[in-house]
Amino acid sequence: MDQLHPSQKQRDAEAQKVWDAAAVVPDPEVPCVNVAELGILRNVEMIDGEAVAYVTPTYTGCPAVLAIELAIEVALREAGFEPRIERVISPAWTTDWxxxxxxxxxxxxxxxxxxxxxxxxxxxxxxxxxxxxxxxxxxxxxxxxxxxxxxxxxxxxxxxxxxxxxxxxx
Incomplete structure (x- = not known):
């Protein structure tokens, strides 16, 4: 996966639909922000018919990471995609995101x-x-x-x- 922050990426129309579906998922511990605003949704892409969402937890011991990944998976499924979630731990998430x-x-x-x-x-x-x-x-x-x-x-x-x-x- 490319290491660019999502705001620096250009997406084709289908990948943009994947991004739009995944990005609105709220953080379960801080529901006023979504996973895109928090910077933990790193990227999305379509690979062999699957909508792949790359997620970086705020820290490796974050108890909400599984809930976040499941919520993104559900959101993508509800948007008509076959989802796959990939956890990306390097580079580590930073509050600068x-x-x-x-x-x-x-x-x-x-x-x-x-x-x-x-x-x-x-x-x-x-x-x-x-x-x-x-x-x-x-x-x-x-x-x-x-x-x-x-x-x-x-x-x-x-x-x-x-x-x-x-x-x-x-």
């Missing part, structure tokens, strides 16, 4: 999106400023390294006093 629309949807849902540049040492080791998704204050504090899922940390805004999840940089 979350689309701008996905980041805005996270914020509107009450989850602070990850800061851009996941390869930054500051982002990787938690020395980043996390703005509150409710009031946009940067006067926040980390309460726990883990939030509602392992890929999120729990924060609290010191101004509006609201707790919120922060989607960690990976």
């Amino acid at each position: 979350i689309s701008d629309e996905g980041r805005e949807k996270l914020r509107a849902y009450g989850i602070a999106p990850p800061v851009a540049g996941s390869n930054s040492k500051l982002a990787l080791f938690g020395e980043t400023i996390v703005a509150c998704p409710q009031c946009e204050s940067e006067n926040t504090e980390k309460l726990s390294e883990f939030g509602s899922t392992a890929c999120k940390a729990q924060y609290r805004c010191k101004d509006c006093l609201e707790p919120f999840d922060y989607f960690k940089c990976i």
